[in-house]
Amino acid sequence: GQNIDQPTEMTATEGAIVQINCTYQTSGFNGLFWYQQHAGEAPTFLSYNVLDGLEEKGRFSSFLSRSKGYSYLLLKELQMKDSASYLCAVKGSNYQLIWGAGTKLIIKP
C-alpha cells in the first residue's frame, strides 16, 4: 500500500527551530510538497522537492532523500503565527497527490 507518516503533534518555543519529519512509501515518486494549514482554513503551498537535497525559502527549508523515502520541513525563528498544521504530500506514479495526516505545530511564547 501507499502511506505517508508524520508526527501528529509537535510543540516548540517562539524564536526556536523545529523540524517536522515525513516518511513515505509510495508506488512511484514525482515530487513531494509541504503545505501549511491554519485551523479552519484551506492549505497553502510552502515548498516542493523532487531532487535530493535542501531547498531554502526564507525561514522555511525543506529537505528530501529519495533513497530513504524521507523529507523534513525546517522552520527557523518560529513565530506565533506559525502555529498550524503542516501537511506532507507525495505525487505518486499516477501524478495524484497522496496526503499525510498532517502535523499540528503548537508554538509557545
Added chain:
Amino acid sequence: GAVVSQHPSRVICKSGTSVKIECRSLDFQATTMFWYRQFPKQSLMLMATSNEGSKATYEQGVEKDKFLINHASLTLSTLTVTSAHPEDSSFYICSAQGTGDWGELFFGEGSRLTVL
C-alpha cells in the same frame, strides 16, 4: 500565485436538502480541479477529480449520485451535495493545479457544511 475562490464559505442546511458549492479559478484556466473533504483533525481526502467538459472521476467509496460535480467551463467547477444528511457535515475544499513548473495545487478557501 494563482487564485482559487470558493463559495459559500459556510452553509447550514436542513437534512434532506441539497447544497451547491462553487469553485472558481480567478486568474488562470483550470482544466482539472480537485474536490477534497476534511473531517476534524484528519487529513485531506480526495473525493473526485473534476475535468472540464467531461465527467468527473470519483475516488473509491464516494457516491457520485450524492456528490454531483459539474465542470462546465475552464474557470468553474461546482459540487452539489444532494439530500444532505448530518454525516455529510464536513469541510469541503476545492483546488486547481497551477501553471507553474512544480504543478503545485492552489486551494479555495474551503466551505464548511453543517447539516442539521
